[in-house]
Amino acid sequence: MPIFISHSHQDKDFVDNLAKMLVVAKHHVWVDRWELKLGDSLTSRIQESLTGSSAILVILSKSSVASEWCKRELNAGLIRELEEKNTIVMPVVIDDCSIPLFLRDKLYANFNKDPDEAFNLIDSSLARISNPTMSRFLQPEHKTDYAFDWRSAPANELHDGWLLRWTFIDHADSMEFSILSECRIYAPKDAEEAFFRAARNGRQIEFGRDVLAAIGAILDRKPLVENIEDNLPKFVAFQVKCMGQSFAVQYNYRRLGVDQGTDTIVYLDNHVKLAMDYMNSVIGGGQ
Incomplete structure (x- = not known):
């Protein structure tokens, strides 16, 4: 709000x-x-x-x-x-x-x-x-720390090309491990230019919120639940359309800490919902 x-x-x-x-x-x-x-x-x-x-x-x-x-x-x-x-x-x-x-x-x-x-x-x-760019979400059995950021200039050799990024860390006192995940957004030139036009008007956060809402609509139909078996980084990728533009979504995730000898289920779609609800509460919902 x-x-x-x-x-x-x-x-x-x-x-x-x-x-x-x-x-x-x-x-x-x-x-x-x-x-x-x-x-x-x-x-x-x-x-x-x-x-x-x-x-x-x-x-x-x-x-x-x-x-x-x-x-x-x-x-x-x-x-x-x-x-x-x-x-x-x-x-x-x-x-x-x-x-x-x-x-x-x-x-x-x-x-x-x-x-x-x-x-x-x-x-x-x-x-x-x-501040819609960072917060902590209290879950029944753990905490999720969240941050949102974006690339402030056109891609160059110092960047891998991502435009928007949401980062999450799941952790709890009762767990000897944590889950690090990132939802990265890649954009073609036209979509990137649209973002920088929005940024010049101070609306980069609203732009990101709208892209996240489009991702959330996809995950409502097809939840993103992944099984983590080891410490190696993994990812899932898909396309999303928003504001007449096409964006590539890459969701990276990995487990850090003590090996429990068991698999860990991570609900990546819940991260998107938490971030989207929070951003809407701070800056208002709707595209």
């Missing part, structure tokens, strides 16, 4: 710059000017985003603390905190304004004092809830 930025439109220059910096830092943000389209209901769209956001950055300035609309957004966030018993509202001070009473006991990011330190505080605070 995105990060909602509550602010006065008189502070739009600051907010636009902050939002762009957060996008570069791989956070998914919701700013009304970016999201609202002609004819949209202002009240319903903002209410929907306030209710569904992972967190609410409240921009505090002389303009916003005097704004009745901003006060409503703040109240909505504080009510969510009480109901969900979780930190939802994160104050951001940008000028010498009066801090609202119910925010005075909160740590706030102070751009009026040290902009770099303030941004780093926001970045680190949001990382645990809004």
Whole structure:
């Protein structure tokens, strides 16, 4: 789910710059000017985003603390905190304004004092809830650590050609081994160019999510369950079509650690589902 930025439109220059910096830092943000389209209901769209956001950055300035609309957004966030018993509202001070009473006991990011330190505080605070590129999934008997990355430039002699990559490690205190697996995406020139166009607009994560969703649709019909007998790396490969492009999928996997003398079943399709559900929860679902 995105990060909602509550602010006065008189502070739009600051907010636009902050939002762009957060996008570069791989956070998914919701700013009304970016999201609202002609004819949209202002009240319903903002209410929907306030209710569904992972967190609410409240921009505090002389303009916003005097704004009745901003006060409503703040109240909505504080009510969510009480109901969900979780930190939802994160104050951001940008000028010498009066801090609202119910925010005075909160740590706030102070751009009026040290902009770099303030941004780093926001970045680190949001990382645990809004970074779609890495996480940990708790399974009934083990943990799965996950990371997503991509190639930042056209292929050259330093790369084997993969464009997108999801990496997973399954491990547990009760197991003396772990499973390392990678879902790598290879793309022809046209598909690669489409990805770099998306990346120039800051939408590489959404592009990856859509490719992963296409893979998930295939694995829904044909689950990917493999038996690991030894320490040697193995792989499966298939094709997937997405956004009018064709991609090659190579799923590499291997077992690391102590040889138990028995085979290990690994549910590679479950990795895709976990990553897809997580990315959708952070950046929103749908192509």
